[in-house]
Amino acid sequence: MTHTCPPTREDALLRLKNFVPRAGGAYAKSRNFDLGPDDRGNVSVLSPYLRHRLISEDEVVRAVLSKHRISAADKFIQEICWRTYWKGWLEQRPAVWSQYLSELARDREAMAGNAHYQSAINGQTGITAFDHWVKELNQTGYLHNHARMWFASIWIFTIKLPWTLGADFFYRNLLDGDPASNTLSWRWVAGLHTRGKHYVARAENIRTYTEGRFDATGDLNETPDPLEGPEAPPAGRLKAPMSVPPGEPVVLLVNEDDLTPERWPIASEHVKGVVLLPADTSYPGLAEHVLSFRSGAIADAAARAQRVVGCPVLALAAPASEDAIALCRAHGVERLVTAQVPVGPSRDTYDAFVGQLAGSGIAAMEVRRDWDSAFWPYARAGFFKVKERIPETLERIGLM
Ligand SMILES: Cc1cc2nc3c(=O)[nH]c(=O)nc-3n(C[C@H](O)[C@H](O)[C@H](O)COP(=O)(O)OP(=O)(O)OC[C@H]3O[C@@H](n4cnc5c(N)ncnc54)[C@H](O)[C@@H]3O)c2cc1C
Structure with a gap:
């Protein structure tokens, strides 16, 4: 048992390719079995990659639907949508965090x-x-x-x-x-x-x-009452989605929750630079393997940006904005564009960074990915409201 997830998009794409044949009926039948750390073939182990969007939900679903009908892959797609549901639900109730x-x-x-x-x-x-x-x-x-x-x-x-x-x-x-x-x-x-x-x-x-790996007979409290706590606050409104300004020169600001800058629909001649915010270290006690996965994933995004977008790339060691402002000024750019920064520690890093832009004449703008814009409005109550909209939503965003 070792950490076996290289923090790269290349690894994510390879995992996806290997998993796709098993994403249909085989997944639905076997996904609930935990066969141990050396036998993970019944699930995708894509979560570290999806978490940081080294790969995105729409790419995974597109690949799965290229090999399976939705009726065969519905269980897997629903699980992907659980992630989307939780993200959208928290986005509309940040106070819960x-x-x-x-x-x-x-x-x-x-x-x-x-x-x-x-x-x-x-x-x-x-x-x-x-x-x-x-x-x-x-x-x-x-x-x-x-x-x-x-x-x-x-x-x-x-x-x-x-x-x-x-x-x-x-x-x-x-x-x-x-x-x-x-x-x-x-x-x-x-x-x-x-x-x-x-x-x-x-x-x-x-x-x-666990196919008999564990016998906890007599060890567990099997008749507990649920915990009691205050009602969650009502869902607030989502900010209206913004879109990338067409034709305007921009610098992309990359946050650790969305590490595929090359997947923005902006012609490369308009992208004058890429700035990467550092991984969050404010949450106390993150394990060494977590910190190293996150910094490795950011380094991978920087290397891809250099290769694919082909413009100056600045990986910040701290969320300090002077170098980013200098990069923008050098290229006549007044706008930094970033993927919507979700509720959590990245939001704090981003807000601290944006606070330092005040008075510089440079503004930061958050743009929501189409997948999130399409699903999040349904994530206001229970998961069922998202689940029942999956087929029509996938159709609307061109995945079916
Ligand atoms: C107590 C608890 C804590 C959890 N903490 C996290 C967490 O911090 N981060 C995280 O990504 N997931 C979390 N999950 C959800 C889920 O357990 C993992 O996403 C899943 O086990 C990841 O393994 P996989 O990629 O092999 O999943 P697969 O079964 O292959 O599913 C594919 C993808 O769908 C998404 N997904 C699947 N099941 C769920 C689910 N129940 N909720 C949300 N998304 C899901 C994941 O992005 C996953 O990569 C938690 C679940 C529980 C019960």
């Missing part, structure tokens, strides 16, 4: 030195499956979806630790650690997303879907 951060700070303080917490994060609870997943997460930066569900449920309902500390443990160690998918999935397991509906890990289910 800030509430998570403040609850986390409070819980961290209250639980510092707590023996149960320490034994959980060190994989020494005595629950064999759980302790195995802690090691697997540390060693690979990945867990199967079903293992994530079991893990979160055991953390919350059997070990009875605060859900925020579990979400934090995942976020710091997963290569795909994502403010939306992670925080909201933990809330969902706890029964805080769909209030009163929680996910209960059962020994029999773990035994079946």
Whole structure:
């Protein structure tokens, strides 16, 4: 078990190519089985790449639909759309992220030195499956979806630790650690997303879907009540999507949540430079393998920008704007264009950067990808509203 995800778009494309033949009925039948870290053939392991958009949802779905009918690949496409749903839901309720951060700070303080917490994060609870997943997460930066569900449920309902500390443990160690998918999935397991509906890990289910690798009989609380918490705030309005100004010279500003600058519909003669914001280091305690995946992914985006866009590329070591302003001025550019920066630490990095542009005569503009513009408006309540619109939305954005 080692970290086996090179942080490159090339690797993402290769993984996609190898996975596509299995994205139809085979995925639907086998995806719930966690066969262990050496046997991940039933799932795509694309999440670290999708997380940073080294590859994007539309590319994955296009490739899958080139080999399968939508009726065969519907399960896989729905899973891709779960990611989109969580992103869109959080975008319309940013307060849920800030509430998570403040609850986390409070819980961290209250639980510092707590023996149960320490034994959980060190994989020494005595629950064999759980302790195995802690090691697997540390060693690979990945867990199967079903293992994530079991893990979160055991953390919350059997070990009875605060859900925020579990979400934090995942976020710091997963290569795909994502403010939306992670925080909201933990809330969902706890029964805080769909209030009163929680996910209960059962020994029999773990035994079946790990093909007998783990027997947790007698170890789990299988009759817990859901957690109680305040109602999520109502969904706010999405900012109106902006589009890239046609014909205007721009500098692309790349943030770590969208690392494919070459996929913007801007003619290369109008792109005068590319500026890459640094990976977030403000979230405390990110694992070494996570930091190195993220900085590697940014370096890969810089190399591609150089090769594909063919213009000056500036990778910033800190979100300081002087060099970016100088680059814009040198090329007569008044606008930095970036992919919409989602709620989470990247948003803070971006806002700090934009704050420093004040008075420079240079403005930054966020542009939403078509995929997000098409799906996010449906991500206001439950997932069903997104799911029922998948075929017509894919058609509308030209994927079917
Ligand atoms: C408690 C918990 C925490 C999670 N934290 C994260 C996280 O931080 N980042 C993250 O990307 N996913 C998270 N997930 C969702 C899911 O577990 C992973 O996306 C998935 O396991 C990634 O493996 P894969 O790429 O092999 O998935 P596949 O089964 O091959 O699915 C393809 C893609 O669809 C998306 N996807 C699949 N299932 C889900 C799902 N349930 N929710 C959202 N997107 C999904 C992912 O982008 C994934 O790469 C979490 C789930 C749970 C229950």
